[in-house]
Amino acid sequence: MKSAVETLNPTRVRLTVEVPFEELKDSLDAAYKKINQQVTVPGFRKGKIPARVIDQRFGRGAVLEEAVNDALPKLYQSAVEEGELNPLGQPEVDITDLKDNELLAFTAEVDIRPEIEIPDYSGIEVEVEAAEVSDEEVDKSVEQLRERFASTTVVERAAAEGDVVKVDLQAKVDGEVLEDGVAEGIDYTIGSGELLEGIDDAVTGLEAGGTATFTSELKGGSAAGKEAEVSVKVETVSSRELPALDDDFAQLASEFDTLEELREDSRKRLGQQKKYEQATEAQEKVLDALLELVEVPVPDKLLAEEVGTRKDNLVNNQLGQMGLDLATYLQMQDKSEEDFDAELKEQAEKGIRTQFVLDELVSTEKLNVSQEELTEHLMRRAQSSGMSPDQFAQAVVEGGQVPMLVGEVARGKALATVVEKATVKDTNGETVDLDDEDETAETVEAGADAEAGEQAAAADAGETEEQGSGEDQEKKSEG
Structure with missing residues (x-):
């Protein structure tokens, strides 16, 4: 087999391959054997049909096609190894010449891994955020933990910011109630911003049993991105009470005995997180700097x-x-x-x-x-x-x-x-x-x-x- 490599561009080559017909012998034998198992000819046992009979009955072309299909992957791989190529993906193969008992020739175009020169990268310098933890960040972390231990009590008054309301919702688009636009018994903390835009204004001032309607853009579901008319009914209003920030809270919310120990642990955890982010x-x-150095x-x-x-x-x-x-x-x-x-x-x-x-x-x-x-x-x-x-x-x-x-x-x-x-x-x-x-x-x-x-x-x-x-x-x- 003879092969040659033509570089079409830095990432693509064309292989030209010529194969003497005798090198297809194994594939031809395999082709006759495969056809033998697939066809029936009167007077011959299955699998025992002579090659000349197969040629007469089914045509030499069918045998050659089967043999070439069998041989091409192996021939292509040999050409790739001979050319010391690193192919990416499947090649585009074109049989350019097939002369029975003489020659098989084909071309194969394929993308290759480009040759890359890695320059000296020891001089790269970058700047990152300092891994500092402020008192305000510690306060926020402790406050988030405090929020988790808040208690709620149902109250008989109008809802205000910070209250938890249990609501039923119904969303309509173009006057039609959406199949996935109905929800009941949802707990929502007014001011949290965790539900639909506009709901805070709608429920603030409502008592249990109160209703309101507002317009909001849906963020998910079948009508995501569309403006919807949303009806809301308040079932209950509950006030939230946060535990006092003291040693008792530290013992309730953590394995620490004092609030100061809890704060120090929060500072340590935030520092570890910032080091990882850094x-x-x-x-x-x-x-990014390395990629800028390399073509x-x-x-x-x-x-x-x-x-x-x-x-x-x-x-x-x-x-x-x-x-x-x-x-x-x-x-x-x-x-x-x-x-x-x-x-x-x-x-x-x-x-x-x-x-x-x-x-x-x-x-x-x-x-x-x-x-x-x-x-x-x-x-x-x-x-x-x-x-x-x-x-x-x-x-x-x-x-x-x-x-x-x-x-x-x-x-x-x-x-x-x-x-x-x-x-x-x-x-x-x-x-x-x-x-x-x-x-x-x-x-x-x-x-x-x-x-x-x-x-x-x-x-x-x-x-x-x-x-x-x-x-x-x-x-x-x-x-």
């Missing part, structure tokens, strides 16, 4: 597939579960479909570029993934998916997703390597030490803006590199 911010900014061409076909995957996931999964369609979602977001598509394309392109760059770093830095690291990552993924580790592991193995998970861990380690060499300072000018942040490497997908499709570009490109397959993988969506 590490995530550092990672995202370092990643990464993106295959058009891969980008289009990734955009399609993300959009499909958003429309059919996330929005579908909320009872929304894309038009309603865009209306709620005050975006045109053109703006939405542009944003989606930008996110998808960044995700692909990130994956290419980090995979190249994995290679150049010779990073390996241990069984322990893979297991820890699997446990975290299982927890976020709501599945038990055993269930998640079984789903990963059965779905052939193990290489994808290995790739995620390796890319996390690659980004952690870059972050480690970067200079990270906070807004106070202090150098930030991220060595204690165990989770830093685990948020690589967020840094890649893969919230919209955590695995699409990674799985598509990663799996094709490993297996020569262009099959799409499961993805998290945008939104």
Whole structure:
């Protein structure tokens, strides 16, 4: 077999392959055997029909077609290996010549992983928010805990801000009551902003049994985004009483004996949260700085597939579960479909570029993934998916997703390597030490803006590199 590679652009090549006919012998034999099992010819036992009879009865062309279909994947793979290519997705194959007993020639166009040069990244500098906890933030945290232990008492008076009202609601659009627009016995705290816009003004001043009507834009359901006429009836009015902020409250709401101990614990927890947020911010900014240093061409076909995957996931999964369609979602977001598509394309392109760059770093830095690291990552993924580790592991193995998970861990380690060499300072000018942040490497997908499709570009490109397959993988969506 002879093969040649023509570079069409930095991410696409054309393979030209010529195969002497004798190299098709195994595929021809397999073709005759397969046809033998599928057809019946009077006078011959099934599976024992001579090749010349098959040629006469069914045509040599049918045999050649079967043989070529059998041989092409293997011949293509051999040409890929000979050309030392990293293909992405399935090739577009065109048989250019087929001469019986002489020659098979074909071309195959396929996207390839671009060659990337990683420059010196040790000079990257980023600034992140200082991980400071103010007294006001501690006060807010304790107050939120206090709110959880508030007691309510039914009162015989008009409702006021801060009261809890039990209400019945009915929403109409164009004079028709919506099937999903009726709700009864809902508890609502006036002023919380947790229900429909306009309801605070409507119920304030009403006593039990009082009714009112107001107009509000629906945020969900079958008529999301539409103006509705909402009727509200107050069943009961209850006042909320907050416990006193003292040591007794600390003992009631926590394992601490004093309010001061409770406040210190809140400060510690807020500090840990801010350190994690600081590490995530550092990672995202370092990643952005790294991408600015590297020229990464993106295959058009891969980008289009990734955009399609993300959009499909958003429309059919996330929005579908909320009872929304894309038009309603865009209306709620005050975006045109053109703006939405542009944003989606930008996110998808960044995700692909990130994956290419980090995979190249994995290679150049010779990073390996241990069984322990893979297991820890699997446990975290299982927890976020709501599945038990055993269930998640079984789903990963059965779905052939193990290489994808290995790739995620390796890319996390690659980004952690870059972050480690970067200079990270906070807004106070202090150098930030991220060595204690165990989770830093685990948020690589967020840094890649893969919230919209955590695995699409990674799985598509990663799996094709490993297996020569262009099959799409499961993805998290945008939104």
